[in-house]
Amino acid sequence: MPDRRAALRTGAGLAAAGAFTAACSPGTGTVRRPLPPSGTAPPSATAPAPQPRAYPQQPAQIEHGPRDRPRVALTFHGQGDPRFANSILGTAEKANAKITVLAVGTWLDEHPEMARRILRGGHDLGNHTLHHLGINTMSEADAFAEIQGCADRLRRLTGSIGTWFRPSRAPRAAPLVERLARLAGYPHVLSYDVDSLDYTxxxxxxxxxxxxxxxxxxxxxxxHFGYPDTVTAFPDLLHELDRRGLTAVTTTELLS
Structure with a gap:
């Protein structure tokens, strides 16, 4: 176990070297690249991306998976410096762990390569709205545009709208947002039962x-991807979960 812990620390340190001096705010120092034309296959796609699916035994808003299996889903708000994201993804893969990324649509505009990078690692990829605004307080039209806008980007980049939807700036979706998510093609809203508070x-x-x-x-x-504390903590976090017998899996695996 100590050897594995040391390897995780080393991998995270190398991947994140120099990243902590960069601003985490999305768009800083980046060039906005156009999305592929609608209806065309993503040039880097090698296999169809997973589609959303319904889990009949689960509620419309999922806070946790079955309590009888020693597995957890580590879900990440997908925004911020892509070097932070790549460090976390690399650390997870070295530990044979999987994560779930809920991507912000404007982040995908700025870093379209991240969508396929996440899927190539065997992780889940989902929708965290287009602009990451307070979706529960929006009008019906504006809220649907936020959900659909991110779904469109995911579809154009991967061929799928993503396996999950999580509302922005709220742990749970209001009834209207829950209904609009179903209309956009997401049978469930993904919430959570543990908040790391890493954004503080x-x-x-x-x-x-x-x-x-x-x-x-x-x-x-x-x-969250966009915070240095999370990058630094991640190797120890995986080690401590493993020590307790908890395996980090995708949300899809958690519920399957």
Missing amino acids: SPGASAVTRKVVDEARNGSVVSL
Whole structure:
């Protein structure tokens, strides 16, 4: 186990070297690249991307998976410096762990290569709205445009609207947003039962401690790509979950 922990630390350090001095805000120093024309196959696509599916035993808004299996889903808000994202993805893959990424549509505009990078690693990819605004307070038309706008980008980049939808700036979707998500093609809204609070920048050890203290069989954990504390914490977080016998899997695997 110590050798594995050291390998995780080394991998994360190398992947994130120099990233912590860069701003996390999306769009800084980036060039907006056009999406592929609608209806054309993504040039890097090698296999069809997974589609959303219904889980008859699960509620419309899923907060956690079955409590009788020692598995957890680590779900990430997909936005921010792509070097942070690549570091977390690489660390997960070295540990044979899988994650779920809920991507913001404008982040995909700026970094379209990230969609296929996530799928190539065997991770889940989903929809976290187009602009990451307070979707529960929007009008029906504006809320649907936020969901559909991100779905369109995912479809053009991967051939799928993504396996999951999570509302922006809210742990749960309002009834209207839940209905609009179904209309857009998502049978479920993905919520969570463990909030890492990593977006408050509490320090890497605090991120690890909060997740490890609260996660249990079937938990869905909320994390973010765009914060250095999360990158630093991730190797220890995976190690501590493994030490407790909890395996990090995609949300699809958690519910299957």
